[in-house]
Amino acid sequence: MLVNRQILLKSRPEGAPNANHFELVQRDLPTIIGGQMLRRTLWLSVDPYMRARMSTAKSYLPPANVGEPMPGGTVSQVVASNDPSFAAGDIVLGYDGWQEYAVGDGKGLRKIDPSKAPLSWHLGILGMPGLTAYVGLLDIGQPKAGETVVISSAAGAVGSIAGQIAKLHGCRVIGIAGTVDKCAYVMGDLGFDDCINYREEDLDSALKKACPKGIDVYFDNVGGAVLDAVLKRINTHARIPLVGLIAEYNDEKPRPGPNLNPILTNRATMRGMIIIDHWDRYPPFLRDMAQWIAADQIHYREDVVEGLENAPRAFLGLFEGDNFGKRVVKVGDPK
Amino acid sequence: MLVNRQILLKSRPEGAPNANHFELVQRDLPTIIGGQMLRRTLWLSVDPYMRARMSTAKSYLPPANVGEPMPGGTVSQVVASNDPSFAAGDIVLGYDGWQEYAVGDGKGLRKIDPSKAPLSWHLGILGMPGLTAYVGLLDIGQPKAGETVVISSAAGAVGSIAGQIAKLHGCRVIGIAGTVDKCAYVMGDLGFDDCINYREEDLDSALKKACPKGIDVYFDNVGGAVLDAVLKRINTHARIPLVGLIAEYNDEKPRPGPNLNPILTNRATMRGMIIIDHWDRYPPFLRDMAQWIAADQIHYREDVVEGLENAPRAFLGLFEGDNFGKRVVKVGDPK
Numbered sequence: 001m002l003v004n005r006q007i008l009l010k011s012r013p014e015g016a017p018n019a020n021h022f023e024l025v026q027r028d029l030p031t032i033i034g035g036q037m038l039r040r041t042l043w044l045s046v047d048p049y050m051r052a053r054m055s056t057a058k059s060y061l062p063p064a065n066v067g068e069p070m071p072g073g074t075v076s077q078v079v080a081s082n083d084p085s086f087a088a089g090d091i092v093l094g095y096d097g098w099q100e101y102a103v104g105d106g107k108g109l110r111k112i113d114p115s116k117a118p119l120s121w122h123l124g125i126l127g128m129p130g131l132t133a134y135v136g137l138l139d140i141g142q143p144k145a146g147e148t149v150v151i152s153s154a155a156g157a158v159g160s161i162a163g164q165i166a167k168l169h170g171c172r173v174i175g176i177a178g179t180v181d182k183c184a185y186v187m188g189d190l191g192f193d194d195c196i197n198y199r200e201e202d203l204d205s206a207l208k209k210a211c212p213k214g215i216d217v218y219f220d221n222v223g224g225a226v227l228d229a230v231l232k233r234i235n236t237h238a239r240i241p242l243v244g245l246i247a248e249y250n251d252e253k254p255r256p257g258p259n260l261n262p263i264l265t266n267r268a269t270m271r272g273m274i275i276i277d278h279w280d281r282y283p284p285f286l287r288d289m290a291q292w293i294a295a296d297q298i299h300y301r302e303d304v305v306e307g308l309e310n311a312p313r314a315f316l317g318l319f320e321g322d323n324f325g326k327r328v329v330k331v332g333d334p335k
Numbered sequence: 336m337l338v339n340r341q342i343l344l345k346s347r348p349e350g351a352p353n354a355n356h357f358e359l360v361q362r363d364l365p366t367i368i369g370g371q372m373l374r375r376t377l378w379l380s381v382d383p384y385m386r387a388r389m390s391t392a393k394s395y396l397p398p399a400n401v402g403e404p405m406p407g408g409t410v411s412q413v414v415a416s417n418d419p420s421f422a423a424g425d426i427v428l429g430y431d432g433w434q435e436y437a438v439g440d441g442k443g444l445r446k447i448d449p450s451k452a453p454l455s456w457h458l459g460i461l462g463m464p465g466l467t468a469y470v471g472l473l474d475i476g477q478p479k480a481g482e483t484v485v486i487s488s489a490a491g492a493v494g495s496i497a498g499q500i501a502k503l504h505g506c507r508v509i510g511i512a513g514t515v516d517k518c519a520y521v522m523g524d525l526g527f528d529d530c531i532n533y534r535e536e537d538l539d540s541a542l543k544k545a546c547p548k549g550i551d552v553y554f555d556n557v558g559g560a561v562l563d564a565v566l567k568r569i570n571t572h573a574r575i576p577l578v579g580l581i582a583e584y585n586d587e588k589p590r591p592g593p594n595l596n597p598i599l600t601n602r603a604t605m606r607g608m609i610i611i612d613h614w615d616r617y618p619p620f621l622r623d624m625a626q627w628i629a630a631d632q633i634h635y636r637e638d639v640v641e642g643l644e645n646a647p648r649a650f651l652g653l654f655e656g657d658n659f660g661k662r663v664v665k666v667g668d669p670k
Contacts, residue, residue: 257592
């Protein structure tokens with residue numbers, strides 16, 4: 001019988017995970033039954049999102065089970081198969097987790113042609129991280145030629161690809177990374193226009209210098225202080241694909257201020273809205289509102305303050321919530 | 336000569352404004368020249384956004400000038416006019432600010448029919464606040480029948496209208512307001528399904544109780560702790576029109592955590608993105624990426640860790656940034 005080495009999730013971390021949250025075990029492999037196959041793991045992917053699966057906090061994937069192998073994307077080779085769609089020797093992209101062998105059906109597997117690219121690339125540039133960069137930058141970020149795009153974790157799996165795609169679309173691209181070597185790589189090999197070392201440079205002034213025209217797209221992998229600094233320099237109608245919050249994943253409790261993790265995990269859209277962009281909606285608004293008021297479907301209450309001299313008091317009270325309905329100041333009567 | 340009473344911005348506040356930041360003065364009116372007209376103010380609007388105009392911080396409108404009347408929306412009557420488009424007696428919606436009279440041209444003025452609605456309504460339900468509610472809820476929030484919509488400042492000028500529009504679109508609507516009376520009004524007169532008094536109730540548990548199916552749209556007028564509490568209960572693909580941040584306007588310095596004021600003032604879009612929603616983009620992604628790689632337009636770097644037993648270390652290092660490129664674990668070679 002084959003012995004399978006597995007790395008189990010041993011316990012759930014509070015705050016940063018460490019080696020004690022994992023356990024290496026040896027277990028006998030079950031035999032394959034029905035339409036199952038036996039697969040041998042060749043490559044496995046480690047990605048920051050896996051931190052969420054170690055926890056029971058609500059997220060977009062169920063938590064990993066304590067006592068079972070850590071889940072994760074894998075490239076494997078079929079050893080034996082009862083499934084006619086797969087033959088021994090086939091290379092497949094799957095989600096077998098942190099173990100040397102896996103027994104299972106063919107659900108969710110994708111066959112890989114080993115002649116086309118290095119096998120491990122299907123866990124990176126040709127796989128989930130590459131697709132994340134592509135969709136996050138192009139579909140969510142919608143960069144236009146000439147715009148300024150900032151990418152955090154610029155030397156990482158996703159950021160390095162997102163930034164290069166932005167360059168291919170004619171953008172000025174600024175990376176943010178954590179070492180001198182990474183910044184050299186980002187500017188040299190990857191062709192970004194500039195790269196800020198967030199561990200050694202003052203982020204506010206470095207961003208100001210690197211982005212003289214402000215920031216149109218911020219592809220965010222990290223959240224936290226870097227997001228805060230970038231937001232200070234965004235342009236009108238900027239787009240911010242929130243793709244990761246690695247700086248916050250290990251927080252023992254949510255950081256103060258509106259915590260943005262639910263925006264990421266729920267794939268929510270937060271959009272700032274100021275009425276000056278929307279005057280074209282006045283005619284349909286007036287038409288609808290007149291109908292709703294006439295039909296007694298919408299009610300309105302005013303909070304009238306009399307006299308120009310009371311305008312400051314009327315205004316200041318808004319911040320105490322002492323108005324009840326729309327506050328207006330009556331200055332005079334028509335003649 | 337007519338004497339004009341004006342309320343000037345006397346100085347700029349740090350933190351909360353108070354009466355000393357304003358000054359009531361009497362000034363002689365200039366005579367009208369060229370195509371100008373003289374207007375007498377009947378109503379003026381006070382709105383939270385005016386706090387931003389008292390400051391020099393970057394925003395979507397230029398700062399008000401110290402020593403000049405506070406700017407703001409007005410309903411006025413034309414007293415005398417050299418502009419053939421306007422006659423004495425006409426009622427106009429404009430932006431004359433906090434003063435009893437104004438001299439100026441007709442730019443940006445809109446004539447109002449006084450027989451259609453109370454004049455002051457053009458500063459509220461039929462004006463900027465009403466349009467803000469309409470566009471923010473319908474265009475940005477995109478509520479669908481049966482969804483749960485939460486509205487902060489629910490008794491206020493904008494929130495009260497946004498919530499009623501949501502009810503008209505078949506949503507379950509929960510208001511958040513600051514007094515028992517306001518909540519009674521929001522549920523009684525305005526027909527919201529529920530209302531939370533954020534000053535007396537525990538927001539987390541009250542939201543959980545009022546929104547058993549989670550929150551699909553949060554129309555936010557306030558930011559801060561209320562936004563934080565609501566985010567904890569948003570549903571997948573929630574929409575958050577960020578329309579005001581009144582809880583934060585008087586902060587002396589930006590609160591910690593990514594500060595969202597730039598999202599509002601720049602009308603930016605922040606969108607959480609997880610790749611599980613986007614598998615349909617795999618084919619065009621693979622086609623594009625294969626081309627870019629073949630043309631040497633995109634470069635890729637891997638950080639290979641050997642051996643299943645090293646997977647935990649490989650993973651844990653991601654949070655230290657000790658990987659350089661996409662980290663993968665090599666478990667075995669194909670046969």
